[in-house]
Amino acid sequence: MKRIKTYLQPEYVIERLKDRCNKCKICVRECTYNVHIYNPKRDEILSRDEYCVNCQRCVVFCPTKAIRVRKNPNTYRENYHWTEEVIRSIKQQAETGRILLTGMGCDKPHLTYWDRLLLNASQVTNPSIDPLREPIEIRTYLGKKSEHVNINYKDGGDISLETELAPQLRLETPILFAAMSFGAVNLNVHRALARAAAEYGTYFNTGEGGLHPSLYKYSDHIIIQVASGRFGVNAEYLNKGAAIEIKIGQGAKPGIGGHLPGEKVREEIAKLRMIPVGTDALSPAPHHDIYSIEDLKQLVHALKEATDYTKPVAVKIAAVHNSAAIASGIVRADADIIVLDGVRGSTGAAPKVIRDNVGIPIELALASVDKRLRDEGIRNEVSIIVSGGIRSSADVVKAIALGADAVYIGTAALVAMGCTLCQRCYTGRCPWGIATTDPEISKRIDPDVASARLKNLLQAWSMEIKEILGGMGMNAIESLRGNRLQLRAVGLNDAELKVLGVKAAGE
Amino acid sequence: MRDLSRISNPYRDDKVIDSCSLFGVIDLEGRRFPPKAPIKAMDIMSERVNGLGAGFAGYGIYPEYRDAYALHVMFMGRDAKGRTEEFLKKNLRVLMAEEMPTGKEMRDAPLIWRYFVEPKIVNDKCSEDSDNQIVECVMKVNNGIEGAYIFSSGKDMGVFKGVGYPSEIAEYFCLDEYEGYMWICHGRFPTNTPGWWGGAHPFNILDWSVAHNGELSSYGTNRNFLEMYGYRCTMQTDTEVIAYALDLLVRRHKIPIGLAAKILAPPFWNEIDSMDSKERTLYATLRQVYGGLLMNGPFSIIIARSGEMMGLADRIKLRPLTAAIKDNLLYLSSEEAAVRSVSPSLDRVWNLRGGELLIGRLRSVKTLEIPPVVGLH
Numbered sequence: 001m002k003r004i005k006t007y008l009q010p011e012y013v014i015e016r017l018k019d020r021c022n023k024c025k026i027c028v029r030e031c032t033y034n035v036h037i038y039n040p041k042r043d044e045i046l047s048r049d050e051y052c053v054n055c056q057r058c059v060v061f062c063p064t065k066a067i068r069v070r071k072n073p074n075t076y077r078e079n080y081h082w083t084e085e086v087i088r089s090i091k092q093q094a095e096t097g098r099i100l101l102t103g104m105g106c107d108k109p110h111l112t113y114w115d116r117l118l119l120n121a122s123q124v125t126n127p128s129i130d131p132l133r134e135p136i137e138i139r140t141y142l143g144k145k146s147e148h149v150n151i152n153y154k155d156g157g158d159i160s161l162e163t164e165l166a167p168q169l170r171l172e173t174p175i176l177f178a179a180m181s182f183g184a185v186n187l188n189v190h191r192a193l194a195r196a197a198a199e200y201g202t203y204f205n206t207g208e209g210g211l212h213p214s215l216y217k218y219s220d221h222i223i224i225q226v227a228s229g230r231f232g233v234n235a236e237y238l239n240k241g242a243a244i245e246i247k248i249g250q251g252a253k254p255g256i257g258g259h260l261p262g263e264k265v266r267e268e269i270a271k272l273r274m275i276p277v278g279t280d281a282l283s284p285a286p287h288h289d290i291y292s293i294e295d296l297k298q299l300v301h302a303l304k305e306a307t308d309y310t311k312p313v314a315v316k317i318a319a320v321h322n323s324a325a326i327a328s329g330i331v332r333a334d335a336d337i338i339v340l341d342g343v344r345g346s347t348g349a350a351p352k353v354i355r356d357n358v359g360i361p362i363e364l365a366l367a368s369v370d371k372r373l374r375d376e377g378i379r380n381e382v383s384i385i386v387s388g389g390i391r392s393s394a395d396v397v398k399a400i401a402l403g404a405d406a407v408y409i410g411t412a413a414l415v416a417m418g419c420t421l422c423q424r425c426y427t428g429r430c431p432w433g434i435a436t437t438d439p440e441i442s443k444r445i446d447p448d449v450a451s452a453r454l455k456n457l458l459q460a461w462s463m464e465i466k467e468i469l470g471g472m473g474m475n476a477i478e479s480l481r482g483n484r485l486q487l488r489a490v491g492l493n494d495a496e497l498k499v500l501g502v503k504a505a506g507e
Numbered sequence: 508m509r510d511l512s513r514i515s516n517p518y519r520d521d522k523v524i525d526s527c528s529l530f531g532v533i534d535l536e537g538r539r540f541p542p543k544a545p546i547k548a549m550d551i552m553s554e555r556v557n558g559l560g561a562g563f564a565g566y567g568i569y570p571e572y573r574d575a576y577a578l579h580v581m582f583m584g585r586d587a588k589g590r591t592e593e594f595l596k597k598n599l600r601v602l603m604a605e606e607m608p609t610g611k612e613m614r615d616a617p618l619i620w621r622y623f624v625e626p627k628i629v630n631d632k633c634s635e636d637s638d639n640q641i642v643e644c645v646m647k648v649n650n651g652i653e654g655a656y657i658f659s660s661g662k663d664m665g666v667f668k669g670v671g672y673p674s675e676i677a678e679y680f681c682l683d684e685y686e687g688y689m690w691i692c693h694g695r696f697p698t699n700t701p702g703w704w705g706g707a708h709p710f711n712i713l714d715w716s717v718a719h720n721g722e723l724s725s726y727g728t729n730r731n732f733l734e735m736y737g738y739r740c741t742m743q744t745d746t747e748v749i750a751y752a753l754d755l756l757v758r759r760h761k762i763p764i765g766l767a768a769k770i771l772a773p774p775f776w777n778e779i780d781s782m783d784s785k786e787r788t789l790y791a792t793l794r795q796v797y798g799g800l801l802m803n804g805p806f807s808i809i810i811a812r813s814g815e816m817m818g819l820a821d822r823i824k825l826r827p828l829t830a831a832i833k834d835n836l837l838y839l840s841s842e843e844a845a846v847r848s849v850s851p852s853l854d855r856v857w858n859l860r861g862g863e864l865l866i867g868r869l870r871s872v873k874t875l876e877i878p879p880v881v882g883l884h
Contacts, residue, residue, distance in 0.1 A: 126722040126804050127825055134823055139776050145796045148760040159763065161789045168795065377735045380796070472724055473805075475823060476773075478798030479725030485521040486727065503521075 004095050008088060010049035013072050020066035021045065027058035027067060032429040032441055055422040057431035089352070099353070103425030103435065105252055105346040105389055105411060106356045112344070113363035113496070114395045117402075118505060120486040122473035129470040136466040137476045140406050142243075142383040143168035143312040144336040166336055167312050169223075169243055171406060172201030173462040174477060175396060177454075178387050178410035179225050179247065179316070181207030183260045183269045183281065184348035184425070186442035187214075189434055192417060192450035194218040199451070200458045205245060205408070208232075208258065208283060210272035216240050223314070226303065228257060229283035231273035235306055243337070244303050245314040246296070248287065251345020251388040254318030254359045258283035259349065264428050264437045297333035304334075312336035319343065319365030319388070320358075324372035331373065331382045338382055339408065340365050344389025346411045348435055349426035362388045363402060367500045370403025370482055379403075379482075393464035402500065403482040416457040417450045521727070522743045527708070527720045528555035528673075529828070531691040531809040531839040533816040533867045538835070539567050539686035542677065544849035549673035549692050551848045552841060560695030560707035561676040562668025564659075564716040564811055565687035573663045575602050575623040576641050576713075581704055582618040584654025591648055591655040598644055599624040610681050613671060617704050621665070638713055638758075645712065650741060656705045661714045664813070668693075668707035676707075688869070691811045691839075693718035710746045714812040715753060719746040720841060721806025721826050732799030749808060752800045762793075764817065768864035770797045772822040807859075809839050814869040824861035831856040837867035 014035065023045060027036040033051040036058060038044075052069060059067050075084050089100055122128040129136065143166050150162035177193045190204075190212060197204035198221040205223040210232020215222070224241030226233050238244060249255065260269075260281035270277040290296050300313050314337035315330045317323065327338050342362020347355065366386050373379040386399050387408035396407050415421070418432035425435035433444025469477065472486055480486060488505040489497055497504060530548045534540065542563060549561070569577050578595070582588045595601055607619040626640045645657045659666035664687075667680040673694045677683070693708035709716040723729060723745040730740045730748055736759075738751040749771070756767040770793050773779075779790045794801070805825030810817040818839040820828045831838040831846045831853045838846045843856055859865055 122724065122804075126724060129823070135775055135777070137776055141795050149762065149792055149796050151762055151766065153763055159766075159789075161785075161792060163792060163796075165792055165795060374731055374735055379731075379735060380799075473722075474724045474803045476798075476801055476803055478794075479728050479801055479803035481728055481799070482731045483725065483727035486724075 006095055007091050008050075008095070009074055010052060010072050011088075012052040012054045012069050013049045014047035014052060015068040015070060016045065016047065017066045017068070020064040022064055022066075024063060026061050026063065030057045030061045030431065032057075032431045032436075032438075033427075053422040053424045054420075055424070055431045056420045099351045101349055101426045102352040102355055102423050103346075103348055103350075104421050104423045105344040107421075107423070108356055111361045112389070113361055113492075113500070114391075114398050116489050116492050117363070117398050117487050117500075117502065118490060119394070119397060119401070119468060119472065120488070121471040126473045128473050129475050131463070131466040131470045134470070134475060136470050136474075138173055138462060138465055138469070140171040140174040140477060141168040142171065142337050142385065142405055144382060145380045147380060167243075167310055169203060169312060169337075170201070171203065173458055173465070174400060174404075174406040175458060175461060176202050176223070176385065176406060176408050177204040177413050178346075178408035179205035179207040179223075179245065180348070180410060180414075181209030181225075181231075181260075182212060182272060183207075183209040183264055183437065185434055186437050186445070187212055187268065188442050188445035188447050188450070189414075189417065190215060191447035192445060192454060193413065194222060195447060195451040196454035196458065197221040200455050202458065203242065206241070208247060209260075209269065209281075210274075211237060211240055212268070212272060226299075227283055228285070228287045229273075229281060231275070231281060231283070234274075238303065238306050241311065243312045243314060244307065245316055245337075245339065246287075246299060246303070246335075247316045248290070248296075249316070249318035249320075249341070250347060251318045251341030251343055251359055251362070252347030253350040253354045254320055255285060256350065256354050257285040261349075261426075261428065266437050266439075269437060293329040293333055296330065296335075300334050314339050314385070316341060318345070318358075319360050319362050321360065323360070323365040324368040327369040327382075327384075328372055328376055328378070331378050335382060337385060338369070339385045339387065340369060341408075342366075342386065342388030345387060346389075346414075347425075362386050363398075364496070364499050366399065366402050366404055367484075367502075371501060374482070393461040393468070396461060397465055397468050397480070398487065400477065400480050401483050401486045402502075403484075405481065412457065413454055416453045417445060520743075522745065527696055527718075528552035528694040528841045528845070529692070529718050529720050529807060529809050529839065530841070530845055531689070531718070531811065531816050531818070533689040533811075533837050533869070534835050535837060535867060535870050536835045537567070537688045537814075537869050539688050541683050541686050542690045542692075543683065545690045545692045546674055546677045546682065548840065548845040548849050549677075549694050551845045552694060553672065555696060555841060556672060556694030557696045558670075558672045558675075559697050560668070560670055561673040561693060562666060562707045562709050562718070563673075563677060563680075563682060563690060563692045564664065564666045564709045564711060564718070565682070565685055566664040566689040566811060566813060568665055568685045568687040569623070569663050572602065572623040575625055576660055576662055577665050578622040578624055578645075578657050579607065579659035579665055579667070580620050580622065580648075581656045581658060582620070582654060583656070587652055587654030588618065588620065590652050594648060594652065595622060595624060595644070598627070599640075600627055608681050608684070610678050613669065613675065613679050615704075616669060616679065635758075641713060646739075650739070658705055659711045661711060661716070662813070664714070664716070666709055666711045666716060668709065669704040670707065689811060689816055691716060691718050691809045691816065706742070706744070708746055709811075710742070710744070710750050712750060712754065715750060716811045717746050717750045717753075717808055719749060719806060719808045721745060721808070721821065722804055723748065723802050723806060724804035725802060728799050729802065732797075745802075745806065746808075749802065749806075749810075752802075753810065756797070756800070764815075764866065765864055766793065768817075768819050769793065769862070770800050771802045772819060772862035773801055774862065775822075807841070816867045818859055818865045820859050820861055820863070822862035824859075828859045829856065830859055830865055839865070839867075 208227035316339035343359040807828035
């Protein structure tokens with residue numbers, strides 16, 4: 001067959017300002033996609049625009065600020081329906097015959113409800129509280145609460161607590177780091193996440209690649225993930241965390257398994273995942289021991305048995321059409337925590353068509369799950385963590401007001417460490433040293449610096465959450481949980497308002 | 508099903524918002540007296556009310572029907588009275604029925620009757636059973652019969668309330684003709700509700716009466732939590748959620764009142780962290796399980812039930828509540844001035860601290876309940 005010439009033009013073009021460039025070649029060294037090349041014969045640096053993903057690595061590191069990355073002005077004729085992205089996708093598939101891969105979360109414009117929800121504040125009838133002067137509490141406990149507390153009290157004033165709660169996770173801020181496996185990211189990233197979680201008083205989730213023994217010291221702040229590939233799962237691993245999360249699905253790719261390409265499976269990763277070096281690590285789409293809800297219940301109980309009922313077990317699902325009913329089943333399958341991952345949820349690699357078209361917005365799923373569990377009187381028997389595109393403290397506050405107990409952040413944590421959402425995680429060449437296991441590139445993440453950046457983010461968001469809470473006249477986060485009266489919506493239709501259980505602004 | 512909130516909250520706001528004056532007095536020896544002093548004290552605090560609601564609850568006022576439930580009922584429609592009486596006769600034994608004695612006419616006053624009733628089958632061993640029957644009847648009338656509203660349903664006690672200034676309401680109900688050992692009073696300054704007689708405080712169910720000053724920022728959360736336990740918050744008021752929360756905690760979950768107060772206004776986590784291990788587990792567990800009942804935002808409340816008057820303010824004390832003692836009388840009031848106006852010299856007067864529950868209890872009442880845990884703040 002004849003070779004197919006590509007019709008695809010570079011998405012971005014590099015402009016190098018000649019009067020600024022001192023030919024230090026830092027850009028050449030920093031670009032992991034070989035966009036910048038030095039030609040010693042003519043002492044010049046050239047650009048290969050077609051490889052550029054606009055990750056901004058060279059721009060940030062150029063000491064003379066000589067580089068501009070611009071959107072290629074040579075675009076197709078404007079068309080609202082046949083957008084450039086659509087045309088490019090078709091050409092790419094016509095040239096390769098393959099599923100289009102992508103990284104990170106759905107980037108389409110129409111699915112963010114957080115921005116349509118606005119928060120309340122106290123005026124006149126009720127004083128707002130100043131967090132600089134009064135304590136505002138955002139500590140959160142995750143886990144199964146009981147239906148009521150039994151107190152035994154006798155004449156003489158002696159009281160005893162008869163109720164023993166199921167194991168709980170204690171969070172100093174209602175934010176946890178979402179699952180990102182060792183393999184999808186490298187050990188330095190895991191180190192930074194684990195350390196920041198431990199030092200701030202929250203949790204980091206291992207993802208499906210096991211836990212490196214050097215991180216065992218953080219086990220009080222680690223959530224161990226068990227996913228369909230069961231990579232790295234053994235009794236020791238299960239007991240090295242504060243909680244266990246069964247991953248059924250993921251917002252970026254509901255219904256789809258995982259695929260860590262063999263190139264990323266280096267020695268350490270292979271060891272932890274208990275597979276040979278260089279083999280693809282394939283996570284099946286379903287758990288092949290969970291074909292129905294009672295099977296899930298068995299796995300929940302098996303994990304509880306294996307850890308002697310000392311750790312909460314979470315079940316993570318992608319937000320899909322029947323999330324409410326599924327969540328109810330998960331509570332009845334004895335899970336302690338439900339994790340809902342919305343359509344904006346990120347990934348290291350997913351088929352683009354799945355990422356952008358499967359699953360529903362987390363805001364709607366959360367609202368319907370919280371309501372269903374309340375209607376069934378079982379909301380107290382489970383905690384809800386939501387994830388998938390949480391971008392700011394405002395998103396956190398809105399999520400809690402809609403009914404979440406806490407949120408996972410993945411993308412936001414990566415952005416804090418350097419990620420610029422170029423969406424090329426699946427190449428394994430992440431120029432920021434995050435979504436790569438290449439030993440050289442991985443060095444770009446210094447765990448000391450990265451964990452400091454993560455802690456700063458947690459601190460900044462926590463302070464903002466306190467400001468918002470105080471403004472609403474609340475000094476404890478539990479008073480916001482599911483308090484949808486603190487939310488108003490702008491620009492939503494009746495059906496959306498109904499699902500969200502929120503009034504329109506002005507109402 | 509009738510939607511009471513349409514009457515109490517006609518603009519469909521998130522909830523009914525009001526502010527107010529509170530006053531309560533109990534004679535710890537149980538001696539009965541007419542509410543002259545409380546009426547005067549309420550008058551002193553007229554700055555705090557706007558004439559759109561006031562009410563009184565008196566305990567020990569019906570000694571002749573001590574063992575019967577006294578139902579005070581408002582009728583706003585033509586056939587409401589007939590339907591209610593038919594319902595009461597069918598479900599309860601009515602010992603006495605009469606129109607509420609009233610003084611000079613007031614504008615928009617509904618027809619008010621009182622009924623002394625007993626359950627048809629009385630289970631001597633289980634008073635809870637009788638209570639539950641009465642609660643069920645109250646809920647059915649209030650939610651089911653258009654134009655009828657039972658606003659008082661305890662034994663040997665009664666609530667008198669309506670739209671007007673406290674002194675007008677007292678005069679309307681001829682309160683000087685009653686004698687009780689405890690009175691709690693409320694004057695309202697509603698911000699979003701036109702006067703509706705049923706919307707005035709105190710709110711009552713069975714033995715419990717609550718008069719409340721405040722606005723709960725946590726209302727939505729509190730309401731969600733209570734709805735999970737079968738309560739329907741038809742009145743859409745903060746006071747209603749406080750009353751239901753106490754009912755759930757104290758009556759249904761058997762939590763001592765002192766600890767129940769520590770659920771509504773819990774210690775801060777750093778206080779809990781520094782407790783000894785047994786206490787820490789207790790308070791942490793209560794906060795974890797009942798976090799949805801934390802009453803956040805400003806409030807002070809006076810709660811009454813037979814033989815007991817309780818005062819509680821929110822944990823950072825955003826609304827006033829003063830306590831005072833003179834001889835056998837324990838006072839609770841929004842303002843010290845109001846207490847001084849009826850008892851210029853006092854043995855002791857102090858402000859309640861945030862989250863601190865004060866219980867005034869008849870000396871004759873024997874109780875198994877622990878005293879409130881003090882000294883946490």
